[in-house]
Amino acid sequence: MEFFVAQILTGLANASSLFLVACGLSLIFGVTRIVNFAHGSLYMIGAYTGYSLMQVLPGAVGFWGAIVVAGLVVGLVGLLIEILVLRPVYRAPELFQLVATFGVILVIQDLALMIWGPEDLLGPRAPGLRGVVRIMGEPIPKYDIALLIITPFVAVALWYLITKTRLGVLVRAATQDREMVGALGVNQSWLFTGVFALGSALAGLGGALQLPKGGADLLMDFNILAPVFVVVVIGGMGSLPGAYLAAIIISVLNVFGVSYLPQSTLVLMFVVMIVVLMIRPYGLFGREEVAGEHGQVGEPERPIKPASNTVRMVVAAGLLVLALLPLYGSHFSLVLITDVLIFCLFAASLHFLLGTGGLVSFGHAAYYGGGAYVAALLVTHVDSQMELAFLLAPFGAGLAALSIGWVCLRLTGVYFAMLTLAFAQLIWSLVFQWGDFTGGDDGLVNIWPAQWLKDTTVYFYFTLVIATSGILILRHVAHSPFGYALRAARDSERQAEATGIDTRKVRLLAFGFAGFMGGLAGALFVFSKGSVFPNELEIARSFDALIVVFLGGVKTLAGGVVGAGFFKGIEELLIRFEYWRLLMGLLIIFVVIAAPDGVVGSLRKGMERVGLRRVEDQ
Amino acid sequence: MGAVLETSGLTRNFGAIMAVDDVSFELRSGELLALIGPNGAGKSTCFNMLMGQLKPTKGRVKLGGEDITGLSPRQVWRKGVGRTFQITSTYSSMTVVENVQMSLLSHHGEILRFLPYATRQYREEALSLLALVNMADQADRHCAVLAYGDLKRMELAIALAHDPKVLLMDEPTAGMAPKERVALMKLTADIVRRKGVSVLFTEHDMDVVFAHSHRIMVLNRGALIAEGTAEDIRNNTTVREVYLGGGTIFADQGGAAHA
Incomplete structure (x- = not known):
């Protein structure tokens, strides 16, 4: 029994930063419909920034101040990402934005490596909360207790923000019907920017808050990504109570998994997700997506034709x-x-x-x-x-x-x-x-x-x-x-x-x-x-393919192959440089902004514009 | 004339709301039957049950004597029922003729073939269907750039691809200009006569209804309240009160349709 309670408390404490990161992601998706792959990177920046701040700011005030400031800094980073990278591509085909966020991952990975170096950083202990408390004879770290107390406050503050303030009303309205909110005269771009910054700040807070438990390292961006997506999906995309509940379920389950089924901790999380989605296809608190609501946006795909003789000759050559x-x-x-x-x-x-x-x-x-x-x-x-x-x-x-x-x-x-x-x-x-x-x-x-x-x-x-x-x-x-x-x-x-x-x-x-x-x-x-x-x-391998397909052009038949050939080739060349990820990430972001129809689609349009290719029936 | 499509006691409720309540009617061979009624009367629900998009709470649907209640839209289609939608739904990445070819491929059971080029299959047949609706000259255009009226005609060609016995048309002229409406219904009436198809359609435009239907049914709050020829419906007092709320406007419209 004692052990049981202790396990649950540890699980709940672990849930706190997971919840913060997940509800940030959930908010961003709910309002902007962007699947933000870079969310793990924002969490990582939060951890690193928090670490650095804790080195200079003294005492307990410094510790907690560092966490808050880390959140604010990451919020600012999110603001910049939204304005510089995402705004130019909102009108691109559905999910195209996730390619841009993938570029951001690569850039942030190398920037973090440049600034903080390759060594794992051990998070400082919270001043005044170094020891353990005995609850029913089991040792519980004091910091866990602090997290247990803090998280509900943050959750309530968020709940207040979402349900009681004007911003919250807008966010909820946008989650349900973006177009209507726009039609009612709300400036959508600033709403999107604001929500993205808020979501990022939450990820940053989550990263800084877990420092005493986990520290900071360069793998934490991808490591958190899987559990965070699982939490958001189980809870229901766009739902905060869902994210809270799911974060607790996953964390508690994980703690018990470590004790009882150490070989299957990784499997367990995904089994839970699959079971939940089988029973409730839109997550615990999710709303069914109305068909067609997010269907193919942008212009419809062109008709396809069997390759002309010229194309066949070029391919043969x-x-x-x-x-x-x-x-x-x-x-x-x-x-x-x-x-x-x-x-x-x-x-x-x-x-x-x-x-x-x-x-x-x-x-x-x-x-x-x-x-x-x-x-x-x-x-x-x-x-x-x-x-x-x-x-x-x-x-x-x-x-x-x-x-x-x-x-x-x-x-x-x-x-x-x-x-x-x-x-x-x-x-x-x-x-x-x-x-x-x-x-x-x-x-x-x-x-x-x-x-x-x-x-x-x-x-x-x-x-x-x-x-x-x-x-x-x-x-x-x-x-x-x-x-x-x-x-x-x-x-x-x-x-x-x-x-x-x-x-x-x-x-x-x-x-x-x-x-x-x-x-x-x-x-x-x-x-x-x-x-x-x-x-x-791995996820990363799936993403590799996903990214090149999007970059090549989803709405063109040759997009996959051309994208793969082009970007794999470039990657093989860049990989010799120390900071190849930075270059690759910047290249991806550049292509996303410059060629929202993908390489093939944009080439085709460009050729039509200069008259090299016949414009088909517009 | 025997009944091609027949319903008995068709009922559907959504929670406490009776969308369609005990509706029985028959569609006779070669007939253009109109189903009219105010917004929310249950016309679309009725349609969706006939085509299998919705399962009825109670009641049966029979096609040529065979019970087709509860079959999926796919199966109903295979039995020889074609449908056009209130809001057109087409394959926006294909050309006009390919849209029709899709339906022909499905009709001939060739959907799962991996080898031939789809664009070369049943092209001639598709072109003649398009000629039937006067769309042959636009066959190779990208259907996403078509005008709405042309899309509606293309949809008609698609619905005729498997030589249906029965055609269900949900507001075929919705969203079209008045001139186009009359032209489309005239075209439909022509085709029906030539091909011997029976048509059930819903419509809001009374000009279209009175000018082209052989028989009219009126639905209100889920129940059939009247049925008969254009003349019968025009003179039916219940219909006047319930559906057209008054009568002066209705009389004017009736007169216009006559003129």
Whole structure:
């Protein structure tokens, strides 16, 4: 019993900073509909800033003052991000803004590295709260008690702000119907800026407040991201009470998980999320998203056509140049192009879902990494031949995609995206924590291709043929009746259903097909590297593909491949510099602002403008 | 003339609200039947139950004698019922002809084919459907740039793609200019005559209703309160009181429709 109470108290204390960060994210999403990936980075800046301030400000007043000031500083950073990066892209296609926030992540990572260095910083203890209190004989850190008391106050203050003040009324109104608020004469841009700054400040507060418990390090941005998204989704996007309750559930569960099921702490969180979404598809306190409310914004996608002879010639010429690479390129360039080709196939498979299907999957790495792991596990455990393992990998990934899709397709929009993310994380945590079978963090090694493929040049040709075929097949399927049906389901589900198209079946098959192709890319990857580690299944890997697809252009068929080729190529070049993330992040932000239709879409428009391309029927 | 579509005791409530209350009627072969009523009378609810978008609380829907109550929109469509929506819903990323081809592909059961180019399938058939609604010259335009009236005609072509026995049209002329309205209904009436389709439609524009329907049903607060020819409805006192609230305006409109 004593132990039980102590566990709950620790859980509640842990919930406090999670709650602050999550309700900031929830507020931002509710009002601006921006999925702010950079929220973890704001939390990280909060922690670092708080740390630095605590070094100069003395005593208890200094400690608490530092936390408040850290919150204010991060609020200011959020203000700047909103004005400089997000404002220019509000009119871009749905979810495009998340690419900009991803650029912000990269920039902040390197800026933090420049300012605070690579070492983990140990958070200072709170003055006057260093010891423990005994509650029912169990030691509870005094700081935990302080957090327990502070959090409800913050929550009540927020509640007051949201329910009793004019700003709160506007925020709630905007959460329910943005257009109406605009129509009633409220200056939306300042409301958005204000809410973004407030949400950021809360993230900063959360970061500073957890210093005595966790300190500050450069990984904390991604580490907090998963739990925060889980909390926001479980609670219901845009709901503060939901975020509070969910933060408590997750934190308490986590504390108990550590004591009773230490191997499954990571899995547990995502299982809870999946269960909640199965029962309440819009979270505990969430509101069903009205269909069409956040449908395709901006101009509709153009009709697609089979490639013209000119395009075919250009592609063939490009392939020929690639095929001749071993004649003029270095060994390094072969390895690099192999990597790029694999990534292009991976991105193209996601683009098929995202562009053609309108299904935003945040967890596509599950199938890429999944395919790699299927092959690697077959080789490791049943000593399978490379050819067989290679062949089975995409089927394994496709099967996984079918089963995950079967569950996720009950939801739509952001909740769908979050559920795909949850499943991807579930698979990642399974692989990570089931060390006996999957090698855990150490990965699986010695997964080499068959004798005839051992040579780098041969494997390059192998990749060139497989990846190119995969990409061409994906492209062709987009033109087939199946691809058209998928687009029909995306453009108007109602019309599709009313003309006999089983949209759920079509989408599910598309999910499986994209998973299959992702798995194929994963299989190519694992045999090119000879090993696979859990990071191929990570959120970051899913985001890599997501970002290049958006940057390439969601509403163009070539967007995925072009984006992948372009940005993977640049990344491989930049990665040699110490602060390559900063450069990459700035480049992403630049492209987002300069080319809101993606690289391909904006090029097309540019060519039409200068008359190089015929303007089609506007 | 036998009944093609028939409802008996069709009822649907949303909580305490009776949206549609015990509605029975039949749509006869080759008939243009209008369903009119004030806003909130239950017309759209009724439509949604016929097409399977909503399940009735009580009552049955029969298509050519076969019970189709509770089937999904997909299944109802396969049985030979076409539908156009009050607010057009089209595949905005496709061309006009591709929109029609989609429906043909679905009709021929070729949705799940991966090999052929979709744009080359049933193009001729789609073009002749478009010719039927005088849209052939716009076949290769991006449908997102069409005028609203043209979209409505395209939707009609789509709804005719699987040679339906019954066509349900929810406010086919809503949002159109008066001239276009008359033209569209005239076109519809023409097609109905030529193809032998039976049409049930809802409409707010009395000119359209009185000029083109063979028979009119009036719905008020979920219940059918009158049924008959244009003449019957015009002279029906209940309809005057309940639906048209007064009678002077109604008389004027009736006169205009006659003229």
